[in-house]
Amino acid sequence: MSAASTSIDPILLAEFVDESLEMLSSVDGLFVELEAAPTNLDLVQSIFRPVHSIKGNSAFFGCNKVKTLAHELENILDFMRKGKMAVKRDVISVLLEGVDELAQMLQRARAGEEEVVDETRFTAMVERAKSACADATTPVEAVAVVQKALAVLEDVYAEVVASESPWHVKMEMALNQLRTIKKAVQTVDAALGDAPEAAQAILRIVEQPFEGQLDAALASIVGENIKKLVEIAGDEEQKAIVAELNDTFETFVATVGFDSLVRDVVLEKVTALVGRGKWAGILERPAATGAQPAPQGELEKGAGHVDSQKTMRVSEAHIDTFLAYVGELLVLGDMFTYLQARLAGVQHSGNVAADFRRANESFATLSNNLQNSIMSIRKVPLRVLLQKVPRLVRDVTTANGKDIRVEVLGDDVEIDKSLLEVLDAPLTHMVRNAADHGIEMPDDRETAGKERQGLVRVLAQESSTDIILSIEDDGKGIDRDALRVKAESLGMIAPGQPLTQDDVIALLFRSGVSTAKTITDVSGRGVGMDVVRSNVEGAGGRITIDTDPGKGSTFAVHLPKSVTTQIINGFVVYCDSQPFVLPLDRVLETMQVGSHQIESVVGKGRCVIRHGEMLTVVSLHDALNCGRLEAGTRDGETLVAVQGQRGRYAIIVDTVLGVRKLVLKTIHGLQTCASFVTGAALMGDGTIALVLDLEDLLKTGTSRTSTTRNGKTPLPQVASCRSA
Amino acid sequence: MANSVAEASAALRSHAAIQDRAGQYLTFSIGPEVYGIEILKVQEIIGMMPVTKVPRSPDFVRGVINLRGKVIPVIELRKKFEMEQREDTSMTCIIVVQVATGTQSITMGIIVDEVAEVVAIAKEQIEPAPQFGAGVRTEFILGIGKIASKVVILLDVDKVLSWSELATIDEAAKEQ
Numbered sequence: 001m002s003a004a005s006t007s008i009d010p011i012l013l014a015e016f017v018d019e020s021l022e023m024l025s026s027v028d029g030l031f032v033e034l035e036a037a038p039t040n041l042d043l044v045q046s047i048f049r050p051v052h053s054i055k056g057n058s059a060f061f062g063c064n065k066v067k068t069l070a071h072e073l074e075n076i077l078d079f080m081r082k083g084k085m086a087v088k089r090d091v092i093s094v095l096l097e098g099v100d101e102l103a104q105m106l107q108r109a110r111a112g113e114e115e116v117v118d119e120t121r122f123t124a125m126v127e128r129a130k131s132a133c134a135d136a137t138t139p140v141e142a143v144a145v146v147q148k149a150l151a152v153l154e155d156v157y158a159e160v161v162a163s164e165s166p167w168h169v170k171m172e173m174a175l176n177q178l179r180t181i182k183k184a185v186q187t188v189d190a191a192l193g194d195a196p197e198a199a200q201a202i203l204r205i206v207e208q209p210f211e212g213q214l215d216a217a218l219a220s221i222v223g224e225n226i227k228k229l230v231e232i233a234g235d236e237e238q239k240a241i242v243a244e245l246n247d248t249f250e251t252f253v254a255t256v257g258f259d260s261l262v263r264d265v266v267l268e269k270v271t272a273l274v275g276r277g278k279w280a281g282i283l284e285r286p287a288a289t290g291a292q293p294a295p296q297g298e299l300e301k302g303a304g305h306v307d308s309q310k311t312m313r314v315s316e317a318h319i320d321t322f323l324a325y326v327g328e329l330l331v332l333g334d335m336f337t338y339l340q341a342r343l344a345g346v347q348h349s350g351n352v353a354a355d356f357r358r359a360n361e362s363f364a365t366l367s368n369n370l371q372n373s374i375m376s377i378r379k380v381p382l383r384v385l386l387q388k389v390p391r392l393v394r395d396v397t398t399a400n401g402k403d404i405r406v407e408v409l410g411d412d413v414e415i416d417k418s419l420l421e422v423l424d425a426p427l428t429h430m431v432r433n434a435a436d437h438g439i440e441m442p443d444d445r446e447t448a449g450k451e452r453q454g455l456v457r458v459l460a461q462e463s464s465t466d467i468i469l470s471i472e473d474d475g476k477g478i479d480r481d482a483l484r485v486k487a488e489s490l491g492m493i494a495p496g497q498p499l500t501q502d503d504v505i506a507l508l509f510r511s512g513v514s515t516a517k518t519i520t521d522v523s524g525r526g527v528g529m530d531v532v533r534s535n536v537e538g539a540g541g542r543i544t545i546d547t548d549p550g551k552g553s554t555f556a557v558h559l560p561k562s563v564t565t566q567i568i569n570g571f572v573v574y575c576d577s578q579p580f581v582l583p584l585d586r587v588l589e590t591m592q593v594g595s596h597q598i599e600s601v602v603g604k605g606r607c608v609i610r611h612g613e614m615l616t617v618v619s620l621h622d623a624l625n626c627g628r629l630e631a632g633t634r635d636g637e638t639l640v641a642v643q644g645q646r647g648r649y650a651i652i653v654d655t656v657l658g659v660r661k662l663v664l665k666t667i668h669g670l671q672t673c674a675s676f677v678t679g680a681a682l683m684g685d686g687t688i689a690l691v692l693d694l695e696d697l698l699k700t701g702t703s704r705t706s707t708t709r710n711g712k713t714p715l716p717q718v719a720s721c722r723s724a
Numbered sequence: 725m726a727n728s729v730a731e732a733s734a735a736l737r738s739h740a741a742i743q744d745r746a747g748q749y750l751t752f753s754i755g756p757e758v759y760g761i762e763i764l765k766v767q768e769i770i771g772m773m774p775v776t777k778v779p780r781s782p783d784f785v786r787g788v789i790n791l792r793g794k795v796i797p798v799i800e801l802r803k804k805f806e807m808e809q810r811e812d813t814s815m816t817c818i819i820v821v822q823v824a825t826g827t828q829s830i831t832m833g834i835i836v837d838e839v840a841e842v843v844a845i846a847k848e849q850i851e852p853a854p855q856f857g858a859g860v861r862t863e864f865i866l867g868i869g870k871i872a873s874k875v876v877i878l879l880d881v882d883k884v885l886s887w888s889e890l891a892t893i894d895e896a897a898k899e900q
Contacts, residue, residue: 624779665795668796676780677778
């Protein structure tokens with residue numbers, strides 16, 4: 001592309017783009033607020049500032065088109081903040097569209113692509129912005145200037161008539177004034193479509209530059225048209241202007257002939273006239289907001305809710321590397337603890353063991369602090385994400401005419417940056433879904449006995465292990481029967497089979513993909529919602545739906561806090577004298593039971609009763625296909641009760657080591673070989689414990705105990721367990 | 725006619741490719757055979773260490789090891805080459821190699837009976853892999869090196885250990 005890719009340091013450019021995008025992302029929400037409170041000029045100021053600085057910086061980076069668009073947007077905002085232009089929905093739409101385009105252009109600039117893909121669309125957008133601006137400027141500014149110039153002209157005219165004095169000097173002054181007018185009303189030219197035919201005819205002639213005198217024939221056409229204008233002039237003001245024009249024209253043509261000076265006068269007057277005619281009705285509008293302009297001091301304070309804490313930009317890769325080192329440090333610390341235990345066991349170690357323990361304790365504290373601080377560096381407030389919610393809802397309401405109130409709660413919850421990316425698409429989809437499908441039309445709501453205004457509430461919460469993002473609406477809820485019909489038609493469930501929660505989610509996210517154009521603007525990145533769902537699940541999270549027909553639905557995304565946290569608390573168990581790690585958040589308890597307590601239940605495989613609840617038993621040995629001690633040599637079984645996605649299970653293990661701090665490592669090159677091993681964890685003594693995917697393990701375990709399709713099915717072992 | 729020309733040019737091309745393979749090779753033995761892998765692929769050689777078994781993985785995967793904080797898979801070349809199993813000895817080594825799979829590079833270990841030496845093999849000393857006919861897989865053999873009276877089988881370590889191959893073998897195991 002342009003200069004941006006040739007001479008500008010790409011790192012600087014990326015920084016500029018990141019910074020700009022960050023600024024723009026905060027603007028969306030402000031627009032929606034502004035729409036609700038059109039007289040709040042502080043908000044306009046908060047929006048003006050980022051657009052202004054983008055305009056300033058983009059030129060430096062060679063992003064000239066960004067600059068062009070930003071400039072137009074800035075003009076509109078400038079008029080707004082000076083109270084010269086009313087804050088109206090259509091103007092805000094133009095601004096929002098422009099801001100979106102800016103963001104996309106900046107992203108393209110960073111990627112080294114052309115800033116603008118669709119040239120005509122871009123031009124159209126700039127023109128819209130320009131005309132929105134011209135709408136406001138012409139009547140207010142141009143008319144004032146024209147009138148001022150006219151006053152001077154009148155003076156000149158009077159003097160010329162009254163005396164023989166050298167009037168050229170004064171004429172020169174008038175000319176200067178007229179030049180000013182020319183600038184102010186240039187934008188009007190674009191809107192000439194509405195001008196009366198006579199005015200257009202005049203303009204067509206006088207817009208052509210010429211030397212010396214205008215052709216007499218053309219001059220007479222101008223004269224005729226001016227006379228026509230006199231006849232068709234509407235209100236008093238128009239009449240006044242046309243009369244002035246007519247007088248001026250006749251006088252000049254009679255005295256000095258139709259030269260370029262006259263041409264300028266005619267051009268400006270007719271242009272002003274055209275502008276006045278078209279925008280006559282709008283003149284009152286700015287007065288409404290202009291009546292109470294905010295004091296300058298308040299404007300300067302501007303965006304009160306912008307966090308003023310100092311920040312610095314660090315590349316994510318650097319933090320990840322740092323985090324990896326911290327992880328190793330923690331393992332090393334664990335190793336020290338292990339050594340300490342061994343040292344304590346050695347006789348005559350005496351003071352050394354005690355000293356070592358003290359040193360080790362300080363080391364542990366320090367490395368824990370280090371871990372916490374590095375984790376907090378990665379954290380960002382959810383506000384970054386949630387601030388787009390009002391905008392999303394606005395887009396929907398603009399399209400379908402619903403009336404929806406938005407509540408966003410908990411935007412100060414801080415989450416890991418990587419989670420932000422996982423949550424982005426589901427949030428967008430679910431908010432749109434709530435606004436588009438959940439909330440009914442105002443009339444329908446009234447009939448149903450609800451307030452006309454619907455409510456979409458987005459709530460972010462954190463528990464000790466999870467981040468929960470819920471999207472709640474008070475709409476019509478999900479029609480399960482209709483869904484069932486759809487599911488049956490898609491062949492997802494057998495006729496008559498009850499619809500499970502999983503089916504509902506799968507269907508909603510799938511039907512979302514198929515419904516209309518909303519999705520194309522949702523992601524715009526070609527990410528289907530099934531992908532979104534698998535992303536959430538891939539990050540260890542889940543999506544739940546709670547719906548009450550007639551009263552509304554709640555969608556919730558639950559995500560574990562520690563997605564990229566490589567340091568985890570894992571639950572370590574032994575099987576075949578090798579350690580394995582179970583996800584701690586799924587472990588309910590461990591229990592010792594006699595072998596006879598594990599019973600075979602038809603259709604469910606082996607089961608055990610825990611707190612009056614029947615749990616399906618899965619043997620880790622069978623699932624992992626590894627050997628174990630003869631049943632007769634054991635007194636009973638050690639079971640770990642876990643919470644699976646489809647219920648609770650009990651897993652038979654050899655021994656339980658308990659909770660350990662572990663560093664997660666991915667094993668490159670082995671993914672396809674062992675699907676239920678999600679990674680490896682390093683234990684304190686340096687041994688490797690494989691981290692198990694609980695769902696996959698349970699699936700394998702239950703299929704192996706309940707079917708005989710595999711030759712290795714350990715049915716004899718079941719028998720031996722029961723007989724023991 | 726056209727066919728024979730095509731064959732001849734293909735042979736020429738493959739011969740030219742072989743010429744590029746001259747360089748330094750790390751030689752090691754498995755049973756009586758001597759193999760060589762390009763020295764540039766080798767990261768380090770470590771003695772045998774405890775290997776953590778990975779359940780339900782293909783049988784040529786011995787398991788994973790902790791290489792100074794990095795967990796890498798270890799491949800049993802004997803199993804891979806369908807040779808008889810034998811106990812590890814004090815000479816058994818793990819050669820840590822960098823394997824290219826598509827765009828990324830993966831670190832893996834291969835277990836060999838004994839590491840010999842690093843030798844320079846000139847292009848005159850390399851012959852293309854002999855064609856044994858159907859059923860004999862030679863695609864992971866770069867060529868045959870001749871040093872004095874010895875024969876060194878030069879392995880294309882990317883092909884021997886590529887992830888995709890692991891994947892296909894895994895698929896095959898599932899189908900059974």
